[in-house]
Amino acid sequence: MITVLEVPQWDGSGSATARRLVPGAAFLASLVPADRHVRVPIGGTLAETAAQVRAALPDDGFPVVVGGDCGVDLAPVAAAASRYGDRLGVVWYDAHGDLNTPESSPSGAFHGMVLRTLLGDGPDPLVPAVPLWPAQVALVGTRALDPAESAFIRSAGIGSTPDPGAVVHVHVDLDVLDGIRSVGCPEPGGLTPEQLLAHVAGVAARHEIIGLTITEYAPESAVDEPMLRALVPALVRLCAGARARRIERIAASSWPAAETEERDGWLLRHTPGVGRRRSNSALPVGAPAVPSMEAFYDARQAPAVAQIAPADQHPELDALLESRGYALDGRTFVLTAPAVALTSDLEVTRHDDRASWEPLFAAITGDVSSMPVIARIDAPAAVFTVATAGLALAVTVDGWTGVFCMFTAPAHRRRGIATALLAAIGAWAPGPLYLQVEDGNTAARALYARAGFTLSHRYHYRTR
Template identity: 60%
Template structure:
């Protein structure tokens, strides 16, 4: 569930309509259903408001910042930069450059300096650390620049959507004046994006990147037609951006657990693995942003006379599909929670807990030799049925084994490490085996340069969830399977 942080700041704007931004922030917040809502009261100065925003921001989870003028992005973007560092790219959808400094600004308004301030050049009481590098910024829809801004953008090498780093995580900012024809903004500019083009651009970003935050600003209500348009646009932007993180995890999980046969058809990734009985190896996954054609999926599985199984993931993004499958007689099975954590958080928590329990840090072996894996799976799981899948993994993978007491499989790809096949032998329960294996996986992940971890746990497995939560994992999203009845 996203958190909406409403910041009714207007003193950063020089527009005569700026006081309307207070009402605009409230209306934008109300357009986002199913979200937690935090309203930040503005202070007597922009710096005081920024301090209040910093204290109000949640420590994790997906945050939608609604303003207010563009200056409300100061603390949310800085918080994202502190967490993600060099991996963060800021995508700035805005008719204007917002690249003036106090020395070059014609108006002296902070909302025209926010991007320069985020780079470390702004009003002294509003400059934050760390600062964005110019190559971490991409402008989109920009068409009205002051001469000094245009010169700075050229000299600094500020890019556009084509220059976004392939492996970057994104913060997306939308100043509503990026839209063509909108009048409910302080400084409308002709020649902007249509709502459909803006949605398409954000959807394309969300399909390729994890979007970790979204800001929507500068709504000064004055035209009911704008309100009607935004009631459609805003929830869709939130849905796309909030769904990007779960989709990036699922995309990596598909590669980490490869099916023998895969095909993209009718909005699905269709998977089949002969001789392997796990649902993940033999199920259809709806593709991000695509309309899933149920008859096309059923035809794929009917041809080899296989049961039609759908992994509804992330469940929060596919409520309509889930309802359609239920109406067609598909039963729900295996409700599962996907949890994520920062590698550094898990390492700190695991070390603290091992210190408290005088545990053994050195008892987990990193097994690179795949010739040994089947015997270890047999010893702990009682079978090695998953080896036909595991042997097809092309990403970097290791088995982490605490003797024959327990094990887990770690697979790293593009900054993430997935943990699979976690198991403890029944004779070694309550000995801290799983905790030690997860800690070893976090250490290995850190060595691979992968700062994030993910794993799946059955929703009703409360002891396992408690263990993972104690190590710093939090819920990302849920999924379940729909299985067609006879």
């Protein structure tokens, strides 16, 4: 779920066009493909507005904050720093460093101090409770720095790429673009829209992106509107979809196929003797070439199967495969939860000894067909059981724990078995959870909703 927060703040700007940021924020918000639209009221001071923004940030889904001046990103980044701590990285796309202090700023305008304030050195009412470290910040497209900002960057060691393990917040000041006219402080020599999208796509391929802010659109005319109508939705899709794409990569690693090859925009997977499509399907990970995928499966005398995941990010591929006669099935929801809010009085046993797993699957589920895949799991994993009535497998990769093979014996359904298994897995997992549930399984979806799971994305399969 995407929530757009429209923040028409202009009083942090030092530009003569500052008041144009108010209609600029409304226009940017109108371009965001959002499920919810919240217009944040502006307070009498920057601190009051920041408090209003923080109160409006959603508890779930993906937030897109649009301004307004760069100061609208104070509360979103501060909230992310409180939540993620040292795991957070901030990629700051901006022609300017926004690294002045009240003492060093030539203009005294707060939009030139926002990033320095987030680093703990700014106006007292605005410094966050959990400041960023310089190593958490990456500057991209920056080309107009005041002397004090240049000196700070050198001494602090601010770079241009986030830490490999970071979750990332993306900040885009539209003056990062070359030739844009509808900003208060344009600078020559910036990025083209295509270069900006390519760079953000690279970040999204390597990191989970947890928030996006787009700022500083101050229109005098409609000259930049056609470019923005294409750019803004594309930025949102890239950033909001990064977590879903990352979860699919993690799930592929957690459920390892016998043969895996990445080429021509696909993660190609083949596992002879195992019927599950996840380990016998092609996952799009770039610009997928259908003939290459078909050749891979033809060479193995196997059906060509594509997992359209995340479904909303591959409509053209889905339509192409349909036109080539591929049948659709396996509509599935992928749900995530930061933690599981469940308790149970049932006794759950965790089995860490992998030699015990196949006998447990045989005794409880009567199905050992997936054991060739499960035997290849080399990540932290455990099987959880409730006597002989229920079983689930949990696998942790890159901080995310996937719940697989959830099973309750028919004679024991509606007795809290699945609740007990989820509660035990949630207590064991080091971080957030994800799981897959078929579209038609309304009872399971209701259980997972009670446990705190929300929709991340959908997928389905196309089979030739």
